[in-house]
Amino acid sequence: MVKKSKLGFVGAGNMGKALIEGLLGELSPEQITAADLRSEALESLMALGVQTSTNAIDAVKRQDLVILGLKPQVAGPVLQELAMHFSPKQTVVSMMAGVSTARIEELLPENVPVVRVMPQTLVRLKEAACALCAGRSAGAEQMSLVRSLFEIVGTTVEVSEGQMDAVTGLSGSGPAWAYMVIEAMADGGVRTGLPRDIALKLAAQTLIGAGRQVLESGEHPAVLKDQVTSPGGTTAAGLHKLEEKGLRDALISAVQAAAERSAELGQS
Ligand SMILES: NC(=O)c1ccc[n+]([C@@H]2O[C@H](COP(=O)([O-])OP(=O)(O)OC[C@H]3O[C@@H](n4cnc5c(N)ncnc54)[C@H](OP(=O)(O)O)[C@@H]3O)[C@@H](O)[C@H]2O)c1
Incomplete structure (x- = not known):
């Protein structure tokens, strides 16, 4: 049509x-x-x-x-x-x-x-x-x-229309969070010795692949995370650091702040 x-x-x-x-x-x-x-x-x-x-x-x-x-x-x-x-x-x-x-x-x-x-x-x-x-x-x-x-x-x-501010906070502003995550992961790569262009390519493709895996497998991201985390391994060490630094809290707060700002702008 x-x-x-x-x-x-x-x-x-x-x-x-x-x-x-x-x-x-x-x-x-x-x-x-x-x-x-x-x-x-x-x-x-x-x-x-x-x-x-x-x-x-x-x-x-x-x-x-x-x-x-x-x-x-x-x-x-x-x-x-x-x-x-x-x-x-x-x-x-x-x-x-x-x-x-x-x-x-x-x-x-x-x-x-x-x-x-x-x-x-x-x-x-x-x-x-x-x-x-x-x-x-x-x-x-x-x-x-x-x-x-x-x-x-x-x-x-x-x-529903009542959910549009939440959508604005999540996917409307979300590309900016993803760009920041890619930039920071690449900075980590550079910090540990990779050339910038290679670090960026690896970081960006990792987000594309992980996103597709969530959508195509239908698995909860926590299950997928557990599947790639071996006992006492490198990923477990990194995940511990992310929890310590509050990655989840930061992202939840970012979506909430953007949704609140969207509601505020909608009033004006
Ligand atoms: N950009 C994003 O990432 C994004 C994401 C989600 C939603 N949106 C929404 O998409 C809308 C457009 O955003 P944008 O970033 O594309 O803005 P934009 O680049 O400023 O585009 C709006 C265009 O509309 C033109 N315009 C103004 N009055 C017009 C008229 N009477 N007839 C025809 N054209 C007219 C403007 O021309 P002048 O500049 O000459 O006024 C301008 O070129 C916004 O409402 C925004 O909230 C944008």
């Missing part, structure tokens, strides 16, 4: 562009219209064959899915101006952090289905972890359409 849909992007900055680039290959460029105020932001998309416009109306009119890649601060005025061009036959997908489906619905004509997503720019690599939640008028058909779109670019889950 999504392969036959027409997609309009209102806002093709970092996030919008990353999603378009991740979708191309599975979707054809002729299916996509990207609108942004900055023509220079559209140049690379134009080179990929995507239809581009500096007028957001072109990304709304006659599109099946309208994907909002705007900054939250401009959502109100921009959607007010575009409102008359939306129809309940379309599905609106908002990637805007902290903007509720109710707020978007308020700005659009009645009964326009809205689906909110918390994506990652990792969509470009088709390795993103995305979460969706349905607005008031979005039913199973719209959710399945949007889900199939985001499954092209990674793993997708459905949550």
Whole structure:
């Protein structure tokens, strides 16, 4: 179904562009219209064959899915101006952090289905972890359409809107935690004598492999950890150090702090 849909992007900055680039290959460029105020932001998309416009109306009119890649601060005025061009036959997908489906619905004509997503720019690599939640008028058909779109670019889950701040804290901000873990592991490698490039390659691939193992085996990570920890061995010595230094506590606190900040920003 999504392969036959027409997609309009209102806002093709970092996030919008990353999603378009991740979708191309599975979707054809002729299916996509990207609108942004900055023509220079559209140049690379134009080179990929995507239809581009500096007028957001072109990304709304006659599109099946309208994907909002705007900054939250401009959502109100921009959607007010575009409102008359939306129809309940379309599905609106908002990637805007902290903007509720109710707020978007308020700005659009009645009964326009809205689906909110918390994506990652990792969509470009088709390795993103995305979460969706349905607005008031979005039913199973719209959710399945949007889900199939985001499954092209990674793993997708459905949550309730009340869980969106937690999602923002975990997978929204999570790539930054992972980059820090990779950097620190590589620093450890350098500290113990490895060249930087080799240390980084080993650290990054270790996280990719471990993540895939968790997803593909379906095993609890604690079971997998026990499987690679031999009595009195090197890993046991390292794990003891991580417990002593509070790695788990640090990561749990980071997710919680980011989720709280997301809730705070959503109020303002
Ligand atoms: N970047 C991420 O990692 C990430 C992750 C998850 C969610 N998000 C969400 O994705 C959304 C976009 O973030 P971003 O990082 O892509 O921001 P961005 O790079 O600033 O992109 C937003 C784009 O929208 C354009 N724009 C503003 N008004 C417009 C209008 N009336 N019509 C068409 N285009 C318009 C902006 O142009 P001007 O610059 O000229 O205003 C800008 O190029 C945000 O709501 C953010 O919360 C981002």
